[in-house]
Amino acid sequence: MVASEFLDPVLRAMLVSNWGNYPKVEAEVKASSESWKRDWKDMEFIARGLGRSYGDASLFKRILNMDSEEGIMDLSEEGIIHVRSGTSLLEIIQYSLPKGYFLPVTPGTKYVTVGGMIAADVHGKNHHIDGTISNFVEEIEIWTPEKGVVLCSADENSELFNWTCGGMGLTGIIMSAKIRLKRIRTKWIKQQVLKSRSLNQLLDLFESHENSTYSVAWLDSLASGSNFGRGILYLGEHASEDHVAEKMRGLNWSPRKKLNVPFHAPSFLLNSFSNRVFNQLYYSFSSERSLVDLDSFFYPLDKILNWNRAYGKRGFFQYQFVIPSQSGVQGVERVLRKLQKEGISSFLTVLKKLGRGRGYMSFPIEGYTLALDFPVSQSAKRKLNNVDKMVHEMGGRVYLAKDARMEADYLRVGYPEHVAFSSFIQHLPFNSNLAQRLKIK
Numbered sequence: 184m185v186a187s188e189f190l191d192p193v194l195r196a197m198l199v200s201n202w203g204n205y206p207k208v209e210a211e212v213k214a215s216s217e218s219w220k221r222d223w224k225d226m227e228f229i230a231r232g233l234g235r236s237y238g239d240a241s242l243f244k245r246i247l248n249m250d251s252e253e254g255i256m257d258l259s260e261e262g263i264i265h266v267r268s269g270t271s272l273l274e275i276i277q278y279s280l281p282k283g284y285f286l287p288v289t290p291g292t293k294y295v296t297v298g299g300m301i302a303a304d305v306h307g308k309n310h311h312i313d314g315t316i317s318n319f320v321e322e323i324e325i326w327t328p329e330k331g332v333v334l335c336s337a338d339e340n341s342e343l344f345n346w347t348c349g350g351m352g353l354t355g356i357i358m359s360a361k362i363r364l365k366r367i368r369t370k371w372i373k374q375q376v377l378k379s380r381s382l383n384q385l386l387d388l389f390e391s392h393e394n395s396t397y398s399v400a401w402l403d404s405l406a407s408g409s410n411f412g413r414g415i416l417y418l419g420e421h422a423s424e425d426h427v428a429e430k431m432r433g434l435n436w437s438p439r440k441k442l443n444v445p446f447h448a449p450s451f452l453l454n455s456f457s458n459r460v461f462n463q464l465y466y467s468f469s470s471e472r473s474l475v476d477l478d479s480f481f482y483p484l485d486k487i488l489n490w491n492r493a494y495g496k497r498g499f500f501q502y503q504f505v506i507p508s509q510s511g512v513q514g515v516e517r518v519l520r521k522l523q524k525e526g527i528s529s530f531l532t533v534l535k536k537l538g539r540g541r542g543y544m545s546f547p548i549e550g551y552t553l554a555l556d557f558p559v560s561q562s563a564k565r566k567l568n569n570v571d572k573m574v575h576e577m578g579g580r581v582y583l584a585k586d587a588r589m590e591a592d593y594l595r596v597g598y599p600e601h602v603a604f605s606s607f608i609q610h611l612p613f614n615s616n617l618a619q620r621l622k623i624k
């Protein structure tokens with residue numbers, strides 16, 4: 184379990200937090216193998232996977248831990264994998280890669296469960312081409328108290344399916360799923376690394392490489408003057424056998440040695456000075472390797488276990504929002520300048536291009552999404568609230584899987600679908616701190 188501390192062994196009460204280590208809630212926690220259906224009859228609770236959402240999406244006073252609900256049931260010849268919902272992406276990769284399959288859409292960490300991935304309707308570096316994971320979910324089994332386990336898909340019980348993908352666990356307990364995997368020939372990615380000196384240049388590069396399957400940029404959110412918005416764009420394509428020397432052609436997955444952050448760092452370590460130094464070094468010394476393995480390309484942050492502890496005990500906010508295409512380069516520029524003016528600096532800033540959204544409660548809409556990290560403080564909260572105002576005035580929205588602090592009024596503006604969603608989930612016994620904070624329930 185991620186960041187949980189025992190409080191009371193009799194009540195099984197725990198202090199639980201997700202990846203951002205904020206907020207921490209006192210919760211009664213049960214595993215999916217326990218008698219939760221009887222014990223929590225007529226009570227509200229929330230499902231939790233591996234706690235890799237950053238904020239309070241899988242937090243509540245009663246938490247159902249689904250990570251032990253794991254196991255791969257089948258991988259068909261057509262590449263459709265049938266898994267229990269607590270199965271992690273790591274397990275799927277270890278099982279399916281040697282057979283020549285990889286995930287069609289993956290977030291930036293492999294330590295998430297299938298249930299968590301569907302509930303957040305995650306996007307990857309290929310959203311502009313392939314959309315979110317729900318495009319590849321053939322069917323899901325969901326449990327609700329009134330109907331028991333129900334099968335749903337884009338064609339069958341489609342309303343339940345559509346609200347569940349992106350529904351942040353508020354529509355039912357995902358028990359299992361069938362996902363269409365992607366055929367791959369090698370475990371290598373042909374990578375192209377393009378440096379840009381300014382924001383305009385960086386966004387131009389995204390546009391001129393919009394046919395690349397994978398694209399993501401690191402952006403120096405602290406650079407100013409003529410370097411404002413400089414960054415590095417990483418493009419990727421799955422390599423075929425022809426691109427890879429014979430001795431590198433095997434599809435075996437060998438986990439790499441990882442570094443670990445053994446305890447919470449003192450919070451003064453990450454300040455605007457250290458952030459500036461890191462960003463300068465990153466820009467100057469980035470690797471330009473042209474062939475990288477899947478693990479390094481998709482999951483660079485997984486190389487450091489518990490990297491979230493570097494932000495100290497108080498934790499951090501990850502602020503991910505999308506600015507719609509119609510606001511253009513100026514939109515992204517306005518928000519970055521606003522962040523600089525507010526004086527909050529992000530250690531790591533990631534920029535991605537998103538393609539057309541699918542509606543419902545799914546986060547992506549066509550445009551640019553930025554993800555930034557800030558240590559938790561009252562002042563950061565207040566300042567980000569000001570940035571929210573600007574993002575929403577431009578028609579943007581905040582990603583709920585990352586959020587721990589947004590005010591309910593912005594959800595109303597950003598997600599017009601929330602009205603229909605709220606009425607769909609009102610009678611169901613699922614609730615979370617996120618749902619309460621944003622007045623979805």
Ligand SMILES: Cc1cc2nc3c(=O)[nH]c(=O)nc-3n(C[C@H](O)[C@H](O)[C@H](O)COP(=O)(O)OP(=O)(O)OC[C@H]3O[C@@H](n4cnc5c(N)ncnc54)[C@H](O)[C@@H]3O)c2cc1C
Pocket residue numbers: 201202229230231232233234235236237240241249268269289290291292294295296297298299300302303304305306307308350351352353355356357358484584585
């Ligand atoms: C380093 C890092 C990189 C990331 N990169 C990306 C990215 O590139 N793109 C992206 O989209 N996201 C990204 N994320 C976010 C992450 O993919 C999502 O938050 C995902 O939902 C986490 O899955 P989890 O299993 O840890 O679920 P949790 O965090 O435990 O829960 C997330 C949500 O899923 C619900 N849930 C979990 N299991 C079930 C179930 N069985 N039934 C019903 N509901 C359930 C919970 O109630 C909650 O609302 C990243 C996170 C990290 C830490």
